[in-house]
Amino acid sequence: MIDLIAYTAFSLTFAVIFAVAALGLNLQFGYAGLFNVGIAGFFAIGAYTSAILTGPEWASSLGGFGLPVPIGIVAAGVTSAIAAYLVGAAVLRLGGDHLAIATFGIGVSIQIAVTNLGAITNGPNGLFGIPRPFRDGSALLSGNLAWLATCVLVMAAIWWVLAHLTATPWGRTLRALSEDETASAGLGKDVRRFKLEAFTIGSTLCGVSGALYAHFAGFISPHDFLPILTFQIYAMVIIGGTGNNLGTVVGSVIVWVLWSASGAVLGSTLPADWQSKAGALRIILIAIVLLAVLHARPGGLFGERPPGLRRREQATDDASSSNPEVTP
Amino acid sequence: MISLLVDAVLVGAILCLASLGLSLAYAIFRFPNFAHAEFLTVGAYGAFVGFTAAAPVLNEPIQILVGAAVAILAAALIAALSGRIVFQPLAARGGGPALIIAAFATGLLIRNLIVFLFGPTELYVQRELEIAENIGYGVRLTPTEIGILIATAVVIYALHLVMSRTTFGRCLRATAENPDLAAVTAIPVDRIRLGAWLLAGFYCGLSGLALTMLAPIRPETGYEYLLPALAAVILGGLGSIYGTLVGAMLIGLAEAAAVHYGFAEWRQVISFALIILILMIRPNGLMGRAAS
Numbered sequence: 001m002i003d004l005i006a007y008t009a010f011s012l013t014f015a016v017i018f019a020v021a022a023l024g025l026n027l028q029f030g031y032a033g034l035f036n037v038g039i040a041g042f043f044a045i046g047a048y049t050s051a052i053l054t055g056p057e058w059a060s061s062l063g064g065f066g067l068p069v070p071i072g073i074v075a076a077g078v079t080s081a082i083a084a085y086l087v088g089a090a091v092l093r094l095g096g097d098h099l100a101i102a103t104f105g106i107g108v109s110i111q112i113a114v115t116n117l118g119a120i121t122n123g124p125n126g127l128f129g130i131p132r133p134f135r136d137g138s139a140l141l142s143g144n145l146a147w148l149a150t151c152v153l154v155m156a157a158i159w160w161v162l163a164h165l166t167a168t169p170w171g172r173t174l175r176a177l178s179e180d181e182t183a184s185a186g187l188g189k190d191v192r193r194f195k196l197e198a199f200t201i202g203s204t205l206c207g208v209s210g211a212l213y214a215h216f217a218g219f220i221s222p223h224d225f226l227p228i229l230t231f232q233i234y235a236m237v238i239i240g241g242t243g244n245n246l247g248t249v250v251g252s253v254i255v256w257v258l259w260s261a262s263g264a265v266l267g268s269t270l271p272a273d274w275q276s277k278a279g280a281l282r283i284i285l286i287a288i289v290l291l292a293v294l295h296a297r298p299g300g301l302f303g304e305r306p307p308g309l310r311r312r313e314q315a316t317d318d319a320s321s322s323n324p325e326v327t328p
Numbered sequence: 329m330i331s332l333l334v335d336a337v338l339v340g341a342i343l344c345l346a347s348l349g350l351s352l353a354y355a356i357f358r359f360p361n362f363a364h365a366e367f368l369t370v371g372a373y374g375a376f377v378g379f380t381a382a383a384p385v386l387n388e389p390i391q392i393l394v395g396a397a398v399a400i401l402a403a404a405l406i407a408a409l410s411g412r413i414v415f416q417p418l419a420a421r422g423g424g425p426a427l428i429i430a431a432f433a434t435g436l437l438i439r440n441l442i443v444f445l446f447g448p449t450e451l452y453v454q455r456e457l458e459i460a461e462n463i464g465y466g467v468r469l470t471p472t473e474i475g476i477l478i479a480t481a482v483v484i485y486a487l488h489l490v491m492s493r494t495t496f497g498r499c500l501r502a503t504a505e506n507p508d509l510a511a512v513t514a515i516p517v518d519r520i521r522l523g524a525w526l527l528a529g530f531y532c533g534l535s536g537l538a539l540t541m542l543a544p545i546r547p548e549t550g551y552e553y554l555l556p557a558l559a560a561v562i563l564g565g566l567g568s569i570y571g572t573l574v575g576a577m578l579i580g581l582a583e584a585a586a587v588h589y590g591f592a593e594w595r596q597v598i599s600f601a602l603i604i605l606i607l608m609i610r611p612n613g614l615m616g617r618a619a620s
Contacts, residue, residue, distance in 0.1 A: 035425050037432075091604065097360050098607050100428050101558055104362075105600030108555060116593045231432055238429065276448050280440035287437040294430050295417060 002141055009144035015256035016151040017212045019249045022236040023158055024205025029234075030243035031166055032198035033178025034092070035100045038107030039206045039233055044114055044225035045083050046076035046207025047214040048121055051130045054215075061122035069133050073211040080207025081200050088199040092192065095181075107230055115222040126221025130214050147216060154212070158205060159245055174198055228283065232259070235290045240300050247302030258286060332588050333581075334467050340580025341480040342542075344573050345535035346553045347560040348487065349407070349528030351572040354561055356504045356524045357411075357419055359427045363435035364557065366442075367407050367529060368550030371536020373442060374402030376545060379453045388455065392541070395453075399536045404529030410434050411525035435551075442547045450544040476538050483534060487569055500524060552596070556583065559599040563606050565613025574614060578602075
């Protein structure tokens, strides 16, 4: 029984950590319509920043700073914000599928960089022994519950801030420019600045999420930041409901439960030499669920509108009006 | 220096085969098909299956032909199925990000089906060891490499002829230009689109065959060509066959230079940097027309 609770808390903690990144993506994709397919890269920057700043001295790579974990997490937000600001300034002028290709390339390039910059990241071997507050040296159950509580608090705080941000004129402008960029620019909105701000804030959350991941898992390697991670976080946002924070968080839990439950079921039913194939089946499962949602319910469980597309203050089915409702 | 150029042409030729289908689909369906990478992988595994199955009874040239046939069939089938089941219903609803995410999901689905069926490890075909022949100026190429260069030149010219001389090619271009107008002029748009997916699959099958003949294949084989292929298509300009050829050769040159100077691991980053550069300076590519 205690094992089961500990395992549930462990699994939910991962779901909540990914929900932080999913909330960041939802700000970019759901509100501002920015199609960022490189979020795994910003997640990686956050994870490595915090791991290097707080971790022990490693034999062959940068480390030994020994800073407290909360400082590491804040620093992770800062470095991913800086990276996102620089990247955004360069690529955000691209629209639609060009932005998708460019950000996909950024995600892949960051992953290749952490694989090959061994002096900083210890290369493909990854970083072991990252400090795990509450988990190192304490009982399994209390450690996992403390983590779950902390992550839920962090996520709730971020949600609260986002809910207020998106209700301000700033948030409404984001929705307006995802609706019709030219009209927003015509109304005197500095479209590039708004996009860059949304891109930076969203990617910062991905970085914070990556740092939490590093400290919860205690081990990171370049293999954790492949494009499959970007795909999983998109699945969370889209299955839950694009442009809806509640949907995003529920979607994160659904996708993660599907992911870990299918892993547990396949792990206990398939013979040992099929285990590498079990991993493939889990990805197939998530892909089918995502494709089914895209076809049957494009707005997701809680969404009102097709993903990343036209959203209005009031959900109407009228597609004829092209004027966004911009509130000054 | 000359050997670097020959490497560049060889990499470029394979990349060109790998990019033509992507370029076609991009021109007609107007989205970057991230699942294209997995169509290549399906072609490579199809070639492996055909080549290996024919091994006990046939000699090598015929094995290669059987491999090519299975590769083309498998890749064309998977391209047509993905197009019909996944992409066209979403495109009919307006496409956009949903289409690209669906392509991402389809790619992962296919790649992991391959892992499930064939396992995650490398597979390679059993062939006689080839001896690289000296063809002058200190350039050495194996018969396979020479075959790939010739085959690439032939199929590019064939595609040019299909696009410019046949009714199917003219209908294809009309559908790419303006599907609504094409439909009212009695072009069977749906059948033309199916033909486009089959054609894209044909080129994926051929390039899969080339990949299988040159090196061991893995479930990630096609994925590693995704960024370079996107770069070649964007560099050359959408919907231009010769543009894609030029784009592929330039990316091939960049990659061969990267390997030559010891940056092999950074190859994909170089493709990506070229994508960004060209999108900033000349978004329609070197030989592209104005995008609508």
